[in-house]
Amino acid sequence: MAQFDPRRQPKRFTPHMFTAAAAVAVALLAGKLYQPVTAAEVPPLTAEQIAALEIQAFASAGAPAGMSQPETVQVQIQRGETLEQAMLRTGIGADEARAIVRTLGNAYDVVNIRAGQRFETAISRPRVGRGDARLIGLTVRTGPATQLTVSRSFDGALRLRELEEQVSNETTVATGEIHGSLSASAGRLGANSRIVAQAVRLFSHKIDFSRDIKAGDSFTLVFDRTVTESGRTVDTGELIYAEIKGQVFYRFQPEGSNEAKYFDADGKNIRGFLLRTPVDGARISSNYGVRRHPISGYRRMHQGMDFAAPTGTPVFAASDGVVVEARRWGGYGNWVRIRHGNGWETGYAHLSRFARGLRPGQRVSQGDVVAYVGSTGASTGPHLHYEVWRNGARVNPTGAQIPSGSELAGAELAAFQAERRRIDALIAARRAGGAVPTQHGRRRRLPPRPADPLR
Template structure:
């Protein structure tokens, strides 16, 4: 205990000093508490970023109480089925199906949806296995770059959002070496089926794609396409340019012509009167025209056609314009097709698995059209196409047929072609071309609701 010292003056705190100190402290604290906050400017999100955030929110939300984690369930509307009936096949109850239908109807008339329309759902099921499942989300594509999304919020309400992706139109310059086959290589590089089919049909006018094309041969394809922000191709245009082994094609549509044709660098039409082979991919010549030992009878006899070994279902194309004369069963030839062309030529196809759509006697066909599919019907040891050519009723060697050329552009048409050729050459030199665009189109089977218009 401290001793009292009479010589030391006692210390005293004036009440007004305590009051002043307290006031200063309160003022300082008040300044901190009530100082206005500075808000940060949040940048606008793109449609792709919004969709990504929604997907992450679904994942983070986990499963509702008593339900399993949501699973993706694809749905396709069947013939004679309503939207509610289709969505109920996922296991959700009648009330849930009606609720999501009412939500979507704010944007589209669901009664106009046609059979075949597809959409994705996210469904959570009862953990005990009893009771109705619950719809957590639904995504329906309404156009090449647009979709509707229905999602369930944390309070159980359904929310509707329309997303529109930005679309870029680009001209693609695809250059590569052949690895395996021309078509397979082009597919790996991003060319769709229509572009690959057109390229192989063009080259088939000048090259035997089975014997003339080898691995490491370089090719170039130029075509238009439209892609979304996430790289999904929504539309592919025509093939503008194709080059392989020195054979070059430029697409050009002369004034007044019904359709575009393909020309070489000088303006000569590259479309020949007869393609070299009736197959454009996945084949090899297994037996040529001439004497051979028959694989079934064992006798040496004349083989009056060319056999192409190919897998069952490989498309057979018309080598020239013509009219179907026969499409029927014919003895050891199995399913048989015969087409009459110009200049006294006829072509025949045997051992087919089936015919192309609409192929029957009297039907006109165009060069490059799929008329049948490879098979092994009749007297056959395996899947292959037996191909014959007649001239004035006599069988001839398909390999010896002369490929006549079409006309060459002149005058104003040649000037216009040279301008288009120069444009394509500039795109090739630049490695391609990109330009933003807008693309709005409703998917077939969906029409805007009357209330939305």
């Protein structure tokens, strides 16, 4: 047996070894399990996302006890009506209507509110029995890119918030197919009524929109516009290019000219001397020639063309010229006659009224509204009677040898061809889904064309 020596310290290996082993194991385990935590950077919400969340909040807001889920109610101010009265029409109580008007009045003129102003509200109604509805949210647009929102917080208080979208300028290439109407189809791609009206006037001497356009016909419109983050058009510039059924127009302003004109790919001014139809969306109800008169019953010469259209449909000047007559003329009813030069004149009869300010001696341009369709004089229904005169004699509007437009040459033609190549590059880039070069040398990537819901 070993002798115990009091001068020597005993060796205690086992406890120290357990402690060290445990420490090493904990360290290894911690190293294996621990990973540095990095917080992902959350990008700021866009105005469109904020608006979407707001709408979602309105729709999914917890309704008060005994109330239904909120439903969207459109409110439009009627003539002589106050905002409070309009709010009462949603079914909410008088106290709540006053509170909403008071809250909104902190940032909006609720006194001098005009008839026609629209509000979008989210209303919750009682599930059973009678009682007042409850407003969950209200939105009103205060500008092209701004809106005010009144919403109810969790504690029931009303909260006012202003939302402003960023706007930017871009060149838009709207290309697609016509389904329904050109206006609706182009509107889905960012064009507004002003752009569509320009396109319709350009094609009026080439295309009859009521008969020549069919579903599926392709079109392309190029124009500058101011657009919000959510893709809503605030304003548009001039129409730069238009193409329908293979016919094209390029906008070009020759050096020294006071105005821009539209030319085909070869530099020929494709604006005809006279419009093919001086009224949109009309059908020919009677051609030029001998016919049985619908009132007298006798066969007689019909010295013009009749276009059936609803009362109030705008009538356009067929070409540039000077108004010679704007008066009542027997069986023609309200009558307008325009002198266009070189012996050509046009006449418009049975009008419901003249354009505001129209008078003899006034200069008009092709496509200007000069009057509106009616049924005055010897007429059996609303229509436009249209006549073309040559050196004082009436001629067939469809058979007359009407002069064609001018054609560019020399330096003007070279400048036009450079502009045409620039526009063609915009269209090619859009169709390829790539970046579009702008006039200032920068490149802007256009958003992909939204899907057509009717296709």
